[in-house]
Amino acid sequence: xNDYVIETxxxxxRYGDDVAVDHLNLRIRRGxxxxxxxxxxxxxxxxxxxLLGLAKPTSGGALVLGGRPGSSESIARIGALxxxxxxxxxxxxxxxxxxxxKHAGVPKQRIEVVLEEVGLLHRAKDRFATYSQGMKQRLGVxxxxxxxxxxxxxxxxxxxxxxxxxxxxxxxxxxxGQQRRTVLLSSxxxxxxxxxxxxxxxxxxxxxVKEGTVDELRGSDALRVVAEPQEQARQLIEGLAEVEAVxxxxxxxxxxTDPSGAPAINRRLVEAGIxxxxxxxxxxxxxxxxxxxxxxxxxxx
Amino acid sequence: xxxxxxxxxxxxxxTSTWILLxxxxxxxxxxxxxxxxxxxxxxxxxxxVTPLAALLPENLTGQLLGxxxxxxxxxxxxxxxxxIGSDYAWDTLKTLLMQRSGRVRVLSAKxxxxxxxxxxxxxxxxxxxxxxxxxxxxAEGAAIEWPSVWDLVRALAAGWLVLAAWAAFGVLLAVLSRxxxxxxxxxxLYTFVIEGLLAALAGEVSWLGSLVEYSLRANAYSLxxxxxxxxxxxxxxxxxxFFGPFVDGGQAVLVLGAFLAVFLSLSALVVRRRDVG
Numbered sequence: 001x002n003d004y005v006i007e008t009x010x011x012x013x014r015y016g017d018d019v020a021v022d023h024l025n026l027r028i029r030r031g032x033x034x035x036x037x038x039x040x041x042x043x044x045x046x047x048x049x050x051l052l053g054l055a056k057p058t059s060g061g062a063l064v065l066g067g068r069p070g071s072s073e074s075i076a077r078i079g080a081l082x083x084x085x086x087x088x089x090x091x092x093x094x095x096x097x098x099x100x101x102k103h104a105g106v107p108k109q110r111i112e113v114v115l116e117e118v119g120l121l122h123r124a125k126d127r128f129a130t131y132s133q134g135m136k137q138r139l140g141v142x143x144x145x146x147x148x149x150x151x152x153x154x155x156x157x158x159x160x161x162x163x164x165x166x167x168x169x170x171x172x173x174x175x176x177g178q179q180r181r182t183v184l185l186s187s188x189x190x191x192x193x194x195x196x197x198x199x200x201x202x203x204x205x206x207x208x209v210k211e212g213t214v215d216e217l218r219g220s221d222a223l224r225v226v227a228e229p230q231e232q233a234r235q236l237i238e239g240l241a242e243v244e245a246v247x248x249x250x251x252x253x254x255x256x257t258d259p260s261g262a263p264a265i266n267r268r269l270v271e272a273g274i275x276x277x278x279x280x281x282x283x284x285x286x287x288x289x290x291x292x293x294x295x296x297x298x299x300x301x
Numbered sequence: 302x303x304x305x306x307x308x309x310x311x312x313x314x315x316t317s318t319w320i321l322l323x324x325x326x327x328x329x330x331x332x333x334x335x336x337x338x339x340x341x342x343x344x345x346x347x348x349x350v351t352p353l354a355a356l357l358p359e360n361l362t363g364q365l366l367g368x369x370x371x372x373x374x375x376x377x378x379x380x381x382x383x384x385i386g387s388d389y390a391w392d393t394l395k396t397l398l399m400q401r402s403g404r405v406r407v408l409s410a411k412x413x414x415x416x417x418x419x420x421x422x423x424x425x426x427x428x429x430x431x432x433x434x435x436x437x438x439x440a441e442g443a444a445i446e447w448p449s450v451w452d453l454v455r456a457l458a459a460g461w462l463v464l465a466a467w468a469a470f471g472v473l474l475a476v477l478s479r480x481x482x483x484x485x486x487x488x489x490l491y492t493f494v495i496e497g498l499l500a501a502l503a504g505e506v507s508w509l510g511s512l513v514e515y516s517l518r519a520n521a522y523s524l525x526x527x528x529x530x531x532x533x534x535x536x537x538x539x540x541x542x543f544f545g546p547f548v549d550g551g552q553a554v555l556v557l558g559a560f561l562a563v564f565l566s567l568s569a570l571v572v573r574r575r576d577v578g
Contacts, residue, residue, distance in 0.1 A: 052399055055576040072402035080399050082578065086392030091314055102307035103407070104400040143396065 035200030085140025224282030363529030381471025
């Protein structure tokens with residue numbers, strides 16, 4: 001059995017001369033929460049629309065759950081929330097889900113289950129138009145969960161939510177990922193991907209520029225050491241077997257090593273009579289990596 | 302069947318459906334019974350005054366069908382636009398297509414629901430017309446005779462076909478424009494301006510006359526004339542006036558059926574091929 005839930009092969013989407021997605025190759029494994037990270041206009045939503053069969057690729061292709069995008073074997077096992085939730089404003093939350101359940105051939109008992117899951121049972125009778133932005137997003141997620149899908153595709157699900165709502169939504173998504181589901185989470189928020197995802201791919205101008213676990217994306221582990229006299233500290237640290245490299249950045253030493261060795265390095269420096277005023281992990285935040293990788297990202301999608 | 306039930310639920314719960322139904326019945330009763338009866342009972346003696354016989358139950362089909370090609374068509378066009386165009390405006394088409402595979406299947410469910418949704422528009426106005434004509438007959442002490450069941454069924458079917466052709470036109474405009482506002486504007490422009498001008502010039506330009514014989518409006522009017530709507534009632538119908546050319550009822554059914562098929566096939570083709578969202 002293929003271990004990849006989503007595989008794209010040089011998938012490309014052009015609108016005239018504009019390339020929205022450029023020979024993108026994604027591999028998303030069964031059961032993982034995959035972050036699809038990129039600035040606005042990078043091609044994330046266009047990619048998701050192609051994976052769902054809503055847009056046709058100009059060239060290349062994809063396999064989603066073993067079927068071509070939009071095929072019955074694929075769509076039947078996918079739940080998705082792409083951009084803002086598209087639901088009928090004049091229908092209640094429950095009636096909106098009734099409509100979708102009838103289309104999907106899902107038993108109506110699932111409606112109450114998903115309403116409960118997203119915490120909207122108490123407002124299920126109210127019209128969708130009267131919902132707050134956060135409630136609309138939650139109903140959109142409920143709609144995506146209706147089919148109890150194997151693959152959940154969520155495009156910027158925390159858009160428009162307040163900080164509390166964002167935190168709640170991230171916890172919820174993390175919980176979904178801990179079940180047997182595969183989750184593809186598209187976002188331009190690094191913190192979101194950092195908190196929720198197992199692996200992430202960074203897309204810029206339609207192309208995948210980096211992919212890996214969040215730790216891999218951040219790069220190698222390092223320690224930041226501020227000590228006096230600095231040159232003596234540098235020489236001592238360079239002599240340690242577990243240290244790969246030492247560099248001086250912004251008046252501090254950046255020591256490339258396993259951060260778990262920090263207490264030993266501290267002890268050696270102190271034993272050598274060196275005053276240590278700061279010693280701690282020095283890892284590039286995902287945000288720094290993201291900005292570096294996507295500095296040519298556009299805002300025009 | 303699930304998808305059709307879903308679309309019937311959407312159509313039933315949509316306020317605009319009920320507003321259009323209410324406006325349609327209100328206009329129908331006003332122009333087919335209330336205004337003619339008030340004019341008649343006011344003692345007017347102009348040749349344009351509707352005779353009492355036309356307002357009695359026996360002429361129910363002829364008296365009601367006259368309104369179908371004119372404002373009935375516009376109401377049906379709006380219903381067709383709203384039934385499909387709103388799904389683009391609210392982005393619900395994207396959500397529906399993510400539920401189960403098959404764009405044409407989703408569109409078909411919407412079209413079947415729309416076709417079923419037109420039935421209350423036809424039955425509703427005939428029911429209201431029956432009550433109005435019965436009341437007029439009672440007030441005037443006239444004999445009450447109803448059309449035969451067969452005539453009634455044929456008239457209902459003809460009325461539905463006229464509304465369905467216009468609704469299908471609305472569906473196509475909504476699909477092409479991916480929304481509601483432009484589609485309704487274009488539909489009304491076509492109905493009143495383009496077809497109206499073509500029909501007005503048809504008598505002067507012979508080839509235009511032949512073309513108009515295959516227009517939506519000419520065939521809708523020709524169909525209702527076959528059910529006893531007096532042609533004078535159409536030529537003195539304000540902005541809905543139509544002076545011909547008329548074709549026979551059989552051709553009208555075929556042409557309206559062809560329009561229905563072409564509008565829906567084109568809509569399905571566009572929905573199937575074009576990116577969504």
